[in-house]
Amino acid sequence: MRAIVHENLDGIEGLKVKEVHEPGLKQNEVKVLVKTAGMNRRDVAVVEKRHKGEDPALIPGSDASGIVVETGDQVTRFTIGDEVVINPGLGWIENSEAPPRGFEIVGLPDDGTFAEYYACSEEHLETKPEHLNFEEAGVLSLAAxxxxxxxxxxxxxxxxxxxxxxxxxxxxxxxxxxxxxxxxxxxxxxxxxxxxxxxxxxxxxxxxxxxxxxxxxxxxxxxxxxxxxxxxxxxxxxxxxxxxxxxxxxxxxxxxxxxxxxxxxxxxxxxxxxxxSTMGSAEEFKAMLHFITQHNIKPELDRTFTLDQHIEAFEYVRNSRNFGKIGFLINE
CATH class of the missing domain: 3.40.50.720 (NAD(P)-binding Rossmann-like Domain)
Structure with missing residues (x-):
C-alpha cells in the first residue's frame, strides 16, 4: 500500500510517499480502507521533533474515515462494508479526570492513518455519522x-x-x-x-x-x-x-x-x-458524535490534498494558513 512515511531526515524534509506492507490483523481488530485522513498540527509537531538517526520509520496521521474491508475473528461490532470513523485516542475508554496510564494518540509511537489502509481494535472505531461525507468525517475526530x-x-x-x-x-x-x-x-x-x-x-x-x-x-x-x-x-x-x-x-x-x-x-x-485538557475518552467520543448529529454540525473543511502533495500540506498547516481542517484524499 502507499503511505506517507517519515524517515532518514529531520522535519518535513524527511517525509516521502512509498510502498509499505499493509497492516496485519489481530483477532479483535478491523482493517479500514482509508477514504480521507485528516491532518492536525500535532502531525507537524511529530515530524519536527523526531530524530531520524535514532527513530524508526513512521506513518503519521491521527484522523481517518473509511470502509471496513476485513475483520478479525473476535470482532462483533462491525462487518465488511461498514462506514466508520477512527477514534484517535488509544487506551482511554471510560470517562475519567485524566487519561489512564498507557494512553496514546494514533500516529506516534505506532503507525497512523496517512496510508491506504489502517487497522485498529474495534473499540477504537465508531460508525460514520450519516450527515457527513467521507471528507468531512475524515477530518473530524481529534479536533472535535x-x-x-x-x-x-x-x-x-x-x-x-x-x-x-x-x-x-x-x-x-x-x-x-x-x-x-x-x-x-x-x-x-x-x-x-x-x-x-x-x-x-x-x-x-x-x-x-x-x-x-x-x-x-x-x-x-x-x-x-x-x-x-x-x-x-x-x-x-x-x-x-x-x-x-x-x-x-x-x-x-x-x-x-x-x-x-x-x-x-x-x-x-x-x-x-x-x-x-487533552483529547477525550471513547465515551466522550461517542457523546461528541451524538452531539454533532443532533445539531447537524459539520467540520469547516479548508481544502484537501493528495498523498503526493504531502509536503505542501504539512507546510500549509505549519504556517497556519488554514481556516478549519485539511485532509488527504487517499482512496476516492
Missing part, C-alpha cells in the same frame, strides 16, 4: 473530541455564558465555536487575520477582535466566563485579564512558548480556575 471535552467536560459551558476563543482558525477552535453556538452560548474570538475574523463572524461568532489589540478595551468591559487557551505565553496574561472573577481558563495547547508567568496573588484573589 478535543473541543468537546475542553468546552463541556472541563469547561462546563452553559448556554447563558460567554466563551472566548483566542487565535480562531484551527480545527479545534472552529469546532468549539460551532459547539458553543449550538447550545446558545455567546462567543468571542480573536485572530491576527482580518479574513479569519470575518469568517468566524459568518460562522456565528458574536464578537471578533484583533489578537494583538488590548482585549479589555476591545471588549468594553465585558467579562468572559470561559476561555480556551491554546496559544501560550503570547496571550496568557491577556487571557487572565478578561476572565471574570471565578471564571475558567481551559488550556489544551501552546503554539507559542510553553512556559508562562502569572501573578499568583492576583490569581488566587480572583478565584480563577485553570484547567488542562
Amino acid at each position: 473530541l478535543t473541543a468537546y471535552r475542553a468546552l463541556f467536560t472541563r469547561g462546563k459551558l452553559q448556554k447563558d455564558q460567554t466563551v472566548m476563543l483566542p487565535g480562531i482558525g484551527s480545527g479545534v477552535l472552529i469546532f468549539a465555536l460551532k459547539f458553543a453556538k449550538a447550545i446558545g452560548a455567546r462567543v468571542v474570538v480573536t485572530s491576527r487575520s482580518g479574513t479569519k475574523r470575518e469568517k468566524a463572524l459568518e460562522l456565528g461568532a458574536d464578537v471578533a477582535i484583533e489578537t494583538n489589540s488590548d482585549w479589555k478595551e476591545s471588549l468594553s468591559g465585558e467579562s468572559i466566563d470561559l476561555l480556551l487557551e491554546s496559544i501560550g505565553e503570547a496571550t496568557f496574561q491577556k487571557s487572565l485579564e478578561v476572565i471574570r472573577k471565578g471564571g475558567t481558563i481551559v488550556t489544551f495547547g501552546a503554539t507559542t512558548n510553553d512556559e508562562v508567568k502569572i501573578n499568583i496573588r492576583e490569581f488566587f484573589y480572583g478565584q480563577y480556575n485553570l484547567l488542562g
